[in-house]
Amino acid sequence: MDELVEAFAARRPSGLEQVYALWSRLFFSVARHAISDSARAEDCVHDALVRVWRSPNRFAGNREMLKAYLVTCVRNESLAMLRSEGRRDARELKAARLAPVTLVDPPAVDPVETQRLQAALGRLPEEQRKALTLAYYGNKTHIEIAQELNAPLGTIKSRISMAMRKLQTDLASAAGSRS
Amino acid sequence: MDHLGEDAELYPLGILDDDEARNVERHVALCSECADRVAQAQSVAGSLAAALTLATPSPALERRLRESARPQLGAAKARAGIFRFALAAAIALAFLGLGWQALVLHEQLKAEDVALVTMVHSHFNHVSMAPESANPVAAKILYARDGSWVYIIADKPGGSLHAIAETATGTVDLGVLTSTGETASLLVHPRKRIRSMVLQRAGTNVASAKLAY
Numbered sequence: 001m002d003e004l005v006e007a008f009a010a011r012r013p014s015g016l017e018q019v020y021a022l023w024s025r026l027f028f029s030v031a032r033h034a035i036s037d038s039a040r041a042e043d044c045v046h047d048a049l050v051r052v053w054r055s056p057n058r059f060a061g062n063r064e065m066l067k068a069y070l071v072t073c074v075r076n077e078s079l080a081m082l083r084s085e086g087r088r089d090a091r092e093l094k095a096a097r098l099a100p101v102t103l104v105d106p107p108a109v110d111p112v113e114t115q116r117l118q119a120a121l122g123r124l125p126e127e128q129r130k131a132l133t134l135a136y137y138g139n140k141t142h143i144e145i146a147q148e149l150n151a152p153l154g155t156i157k158s159r160i161s162m163a164m165r166k167l168q169t170d171l172a173s174a175a176g177s178r179s
Numbered sequence: 180m181d182h183l184g185e186d187a188e189l190y191p192l193g194i195l196d197d198d199e200a201r202n203v204e205r206h207v208a209l210c211s212e213c214a215d216r217v218a219q220a221q222s223v224a225g226s227l228a229a230a231l232t233l234a235t236p237s238p239a240l241e242r243r244l245r246e247s248a249r250p251q252l253g254a255a256k257a258r259a260g261i262f263r264f265a266l267a268a269a270i271a272l273a274f275l276g277l278g279w280q281a282l283v284l285h286e287q288l289k290a291e292d293v294a295l296v297t298m299v300h301s302h303f304n305h306v307s308m309a310p311e312s313a314n315p316v317a318a319k320i321l322y323a324r325d326g327s328w329v330y331i332i333a334d335k336p337g338g339s340l341h342a343i344a345e346t347a348t349g350t351v352d353l354g355v356l357t358s359t360g361e362t363a364s365l366l367v368h369p370r371k372r373i374r375s376m377v378l379q380r381a382g383t384n385v386a387s388a389k390l391a392y
Contacts, residue, residue, distance in 0.1 A: 013248035020244055028236040030228050042240045043325070050247045050327055051370060065218060068225035072191045075224070076200075079193040080347055080371070113229035135194045136227045142194045160192070161185035168223045 002063045016053045034078035048077040120170040128163035187216040191224035308386035326372035336363040341379045346371035
């Protein structure tokens with residue numbers, strides 16, 4: 001097992017510290033995308049990381065899988081705070097509405113990966129790309145997306161699911177051709 | 180067993196409602212095929228994060244994490260020493276107004292020790308629970324400012340006390356307080372930050388409190 005993953009899974013403080021040192025800006029960027037207030041966004045990062053770190057048995061995998069898992073945890077923590085505490089104030093609603101069209105705003109978390117991602121998103125059918133970008137960059141629920149796009153909920157779920165699977169194939173293929 | 184279907188891809192995006200998300204979590208614990216599918220979708224969601232606007236956290240966040248990562252419980256207990264224990268005990272006693280003897284005679288001394296050491300390593304708030312019903316209980320809640328733990332202490336519980344918490348996503352049953360007859364206590368590490376809590380005795384609310392962070 002990867003040394004970092006092993007330290008994290010064993011609840012060693014060094015595991016949490018290394019994870020934070022490597023990906024703190026990624027985690028915080030994910031939280032800030034949902035929560036406009038920096039202090040609350042930091043709370044989300046802290047709470048998500050500490051909770052996962054204290055429950056190491058829930059994870060087994062490589063370093064990239066750990067990163068993806070933690071990103072999901074931070075995002076879910078942030079969205080839960082956003083949705084449950086009635087925090088959709090004017091600033092956050094504005095940010096949520098703007099998010100799908102600010103995809104290319106610099107500086108991005110990972111400019112190289114962003115280019116690859118944009119190319120892959122561009123190859124998706126329009127309705128799938130729209131549903132996915134509203135979900136991820138717009139911080140909207142599937143129900144909100146169905147209302148906004150005036151489409152049945154089942155259709156929206158299918159579009160997002162297909163978009164995710166196509167992206168996975170596309171990104172994996174691009175990664176394979178680079179290596 | 181039916182597999183997850185489209186929810187496997189939707190879960191890492193955080194767009195499912197609470198019931199749907201919990202269903203995914205329960206299912207992947209039992210189904211390796213769907214667990215793999217969710218892991219792949221998490222990887223895609225991680226790639227989507229690459230295009231977010233870069234933001235840098237304050238140095239305070241790293242300090243908080245380091246503080247939270249300090250060895251606790253068993254490891255900390257071994258080196259805590261009598262001074263640290265006495266300090267934490269004094270804090271707890273000051274809040275509750277209990278005598279030393281009540282603590283020393285506590286059958287769950289080990290659990291108390293764990294709770295006290297947890298407090299020593301944390302910044303925490305406390306709140307008195309408001310009495311409810313004709314036969315209320317005197318209780319306090321000590322809780323970490325970051326919401327990572329909650330310690331409920333009741334004086335003369337008068338029977339089995341059950342703690343029910345409300346979080347942002349619903350109601351959580353925290354279980355029954357451990358009682359010696361004279362006192363009862365419960366230390367929990369909730370998954371979600373607790374907003375309010377009630378204590379029930381035989382199904383009747385006997386105390387309640389809201390937690391402010």
